[in-house]
Amino acid sequence: MYIDQMGREELEHWHQIFCEKHKAFRASSLNLDLTRGKPSTRQLDLSNILDGATKGSYITSEGIDSRNYGHLAGLPEMRSLGAELLGVAKNEVIVGGSSSLSMMYLAMLFAWQFGVSGKGSSWRDQGKVKFLCPVPGYDRHFSICEEFGIEMIRVSMDEDGPNMDQVEAFIANDKSIKGIWCVPKYSNPTGCIYSQNTIERLAKLGKISSPDFRIFYDNAYAVHDLSEDGIDLPKIMDYCREHNTQNNVLQFTSTSKITFAGSGVSFLAASEENLNVIQQHLGVFCIGPDKVNQLRHLNFIQDRSGLKLHMKKHAKLLQPKFSSVLEHLKNNFEGSDLAQWTTPKGGYFISFDTRPGLADSVIELAAEAGVKLTPAGATFPYGLDPDNKNIRLAPSFPSLDDIDRAMRVFCNSVKLASIKQKIGV
Ligand SMILES: Cc1ncc(COP(=O)(O)O)c(C=O)c1O
Structure with missing residues (x-):
């Protein structure tokens, strides 16, 4: 979708479609959260063995009593x-x-x-x-x-x-x-x-x-x-x-x-x-x-090799979530003039840029439709993004189903905010 190449009539047509979708999302009373980069419960479960990992033996191989000061x-x-x-x-x-x-x-x-x-x-x-x-x-x-x-x-x-x-x-x-x-x-x-x-x-x-x-x-x-x-x-x-x-x-x-x-x-x-x-x-x-x-x-x-093995288990849980977000972004925005985003090979976040001046409106629209996003400007000193365009997406915590639902809302919010700005409503 290239909104810079659309005439007024076409823009208004799309505006109506995205508004209707937005209304339907609002009516479905979602309560989803794509804000902080927390590990999911299943990721945390990978380390439950920590509970009791000392097996009652507190002296290290070098003879240090780990229970004491120093x-x-x-x-x-x-x-x-x-x-x-x-x-x-x-x-x-x-x-x-x-x-x-x-x-x-x-x-x-x-x-x-x-x-x-x-x-x-x-x-x-x-x-x-x-x-x-x-x-x-x-x-x-x-x-x-x-x-x-x-x-x-x-x-x-x-x-x-x-x-x-x-x-x-x-x-x-x-x-x-x-x-x-x-x-x-x-x-x-x-x-x-x-x-x-x-x-x-x-x-x-x-x-x-x-x-x-x-x-x-x-x-x-x-x-x-x-x-x-x-x-x-x-x-x-x-x-x-x-x-x-x-x-x-x-x-x-x-x-x-x-x-x-x-x-x-x-x-x-x-x-x-x-x-x-x-x-x-x-x-x-x-x-x-x-x-x-x-x-x-x-x-x-x-x-180090134990660590590598353990991190592979995290990756197995995280990878589908990143893929889901990226798939939504690709399907909705590839080849458009609406957005740019990063495709990380690790870590916890995807960075998304709207057209200039729209991050806060996108976040507001998504919130209206039940999807919480990191506040606009959060990724900048003093909370001030001079272009008001950056949004941090954090897919680690929600379930795959929730990510799918949240991304539908997010993508529609981006489209709606972009068209609103373009036609000045
Ligand atoms: C870049 C970065 N540093 C540090 C932290 C927090 O680390 P810690 O839990 O060790 O305080 C985070 C958590 O999101 C992070 O993204």
Whole structure:
């Protein structure tokens, strides 16, 4: 459907058809939700074996009593697994509690309050502090910046990661830029995978940035491939070592979407120098992490190949849901002038763009018809999408039937909003 090529009469004809469909959806009292990227119950069930995975034995193979205080950096075996996941050495990993987002928050808090390199380096004492935010991006990253009063600068997201020309130009010209948010694999929400060139250019940013610049490299979807041909990302820390910028990157991940969301294990990887600074503050914040949870995860996941096998089971449940959404989008919008969308090979989201100025109307129409979508603007700093066109679709939680019904409503809402805008009603 090309609405730019339609005359008034044809537009009005389609307007009536989409309005009638909308009315019928409204009358059917749906109550569907395509908002947050949560694992489904069946995905969570894949890890139920965690319950009791310690089998009453709390002493690790290295003789650590996981029930007791201490071991601020986490169980050594778990540090090894984190090192493999994030492509660093074992002594460059801290294993924490159940949320990587809270580790990011803490890293920001420590930098803000105490600085990243000792006395006199706190970000809060440096006047204006800014962060680069590739858009569309993850709303909760932006909320952290907003909470600290850190000014967020949008940079565009290309197919192979943030637009590095923009990133380098900003950083070279403005030393108040202290960081950038990155989700390098199956980025939230576009699903893009950073290219080797992007990762190497990110690793070189420390050469042109302020010395206390930090890349918040959130590898939340490191092993969340939908198909067999998932790739391992080039290791950013290897490039950092080449360019002597190891201190400029902080990496994060967790098992939230591997085992239980909110009851998993989180990881922070950084240079030893950075970890020493972070651990000084972490040691005041807590006496040690939940090592019993770490141990049961270790017993369950075992190693990298155990993890791969487990993630295949997730993919088997997720893949049909992504396919269903993409099939609806293809059938309704391929070859049209109504929409563009991404086709991720993993992760939790599909990013959808309406014609400019329509995201909020589409979301409102879908809500009227009983389908809840992520609020317009959520994928942008301050909740402001300047083109009002991006919508994040999250197919993981609803059942296949519900996705099918929700997508019928969604596609009709996009068509109706587009025609309404075109004819000005
Ligand atoms: C990019 C990204 N990072 C972090 C998280 C949250 O991670 P955690 O549960 O470990 O706090 C999410 C959850 O949706 C996410 O999409």
